[in-house]
Amino acid sequence: MTTALTVKDLTRVYPGGGGVRGIGFTADEHAVTAVIGPNGAGKTVLFSIIAGLAQAESGTVDFASPKARVAYCPDVPQFESWLTALEVVETSLAVSRESTGRVRIARGTGGDGFARGALEACGLGSVMDRRVADFSRGMLQRLGIAAALVTDPEILILDEPNSALDPIGRADVRDIITEQKRHRCILLSSHMLSEVEQLADHIVVIDQGRVVTRGTTASILTDGLEPVWTIRLGAPAQISAADLAVAVPEARFEFETDTLCTARFRSFEAAGSQLMTALHIFRSPVIEVTLRDRDLDASFARIVQNQEHR
Ligand SMILES: Nc1ncnc2c1ncn2[C@@H]1O[C@H](COP(=O)(O)OP(=O)(O)OP(=O)(O)O)[C@@H](O)[C@H]1O
Known part of the structure; x- marks a missing residue:
């Protein structure tokens, strides 16, 4: 550029x-x-x-x-x-x-x-x-x-x-x-x-x-956010949260339902390199992957409020 x-x-x-x-x-x-x-x-x-x-x-x-x-x-x-x-x-x-x-x-x-x-x-x-x-x-x-x-x-x-x-x-x-x-x-x-x-x-x-x-x-967008993704699957995952954690050690997985999983990474850098690996391991169609609380309005409010409290 x-x-x-x-x-x-x-x-x-x-x-x-x-x-x-x-x-x-x-x-x-x-x-x-x-x-x-x-x-x-x-x-x-x-x-x-x-x-x-x-x-x-x-x-x-x-x-x-x-x-x-x-x-x-x-x-x-x-x-x-x-x-x-x-x-x-x-x-x-x-x-x-x-x-x-x-x-x-x-x-x-x-x-x-x-x-x-x-x-x-x-x-x-x-x-x-x-x-x-x-x-x-x-x-x-x-x-x-x-x-x-x-x-x-x-x-x-x-x-x-x-x-x-x-x-x-x-x-x-x-x-x-x-x-x-x-x-x-x-x-x-x-x-x-x-x-x-x-x-x-x-x-x-x-x-x-x-x-x-x-x-x-x-x-x-990611300023102040936790690196947590919500993953919605098209069919129940073919792997348990424990096995997922072994395959992707940089993250903790939690199933809210059998088609809705939360992946909590140690950092955005770790997610950058391992999120795609995690998505493959589900061995189930992935419908949606969303960064939790990802919202520019919220990021903006947080940034401006932090500034005011300095
Ligand atoms: N000609 C002027 N004389 C006096 N004050 C001014 C003048 N022009 C701008 N200001 C002041 O400068 C500040 C910034 O104004 P500005 O219009 O750049 O804000 P803005 O970020 O564009 O706001 P908005 O989102 O409401 O459009 C305001 O407090 C405004 O009153």
Whole structure:
């Protein structure tokens, strides 16, 4: 993975005490980095500084490419209501060309790569000539992404792109993000941690303007968790818990029913190397394997609470 963005020691404190204080992290190309944190944690301030919309008092934001283009899509994008979707995106493209003098074909937008392509990529191809006045919230959110995408940014910042969307709208935005991460570095914030879990490669947790923890989504998910898996079998296991323990000495097994077994490993490392072995030994079809208490909402609450008690 190549680093697309390096943020170091970024500080901007507003008179009321809110803002960001010494934030640092990196974000990779072709990956989604999610910044999560409670209300008022400083996510929007951080994104605004990276996008060049607000000034930091100290610290640096470095891009891998010196001419990197950054596009910022706010959580509630607002447009002139009398414009059509196509006009909105064309205006975004024109403003971007004016400010950089560059003409580029946006990657991953299909078609000719310009306004129509960006609208198609965001599922708005059939309504591009409609005025945005009667667009739903979900359509406006997708239009905001199209207006950002048309500039073909190296860094695409999406501030709560799925807030207030219904499940179909969220799935649409998820598909757009998954496709677009093939072409750029995406920074994302969201309070919908189930979405973050599905989309993010890396997570930065911030609270009160500071980074509390950061890591891969898997490492954040397992932070503070016990390495215990629940294994559901399609038919009764052909082996006892005692024999399983002999075959996989790094774990303790307990059958709750003859098709539901708990495997408690000594560590995540041990599970990484031996869980698959254990699954084979049941000699019975495995229907489901679930890490117990695996839940990003719970991990997030635990991380933030631990921070507050320090
Ligand atoms: N222009 C400003 N003037 C004064 N305070 C500000 C300004 N912008 C942000 N803040 C303060 O900085 C803090 C962080 O705000 P920010 O909007 O970045 O939080 P957030 O993490 O995006 O929250 P949310 O999840 O609610 O959107 C808040 O306390 C906010 O009041």
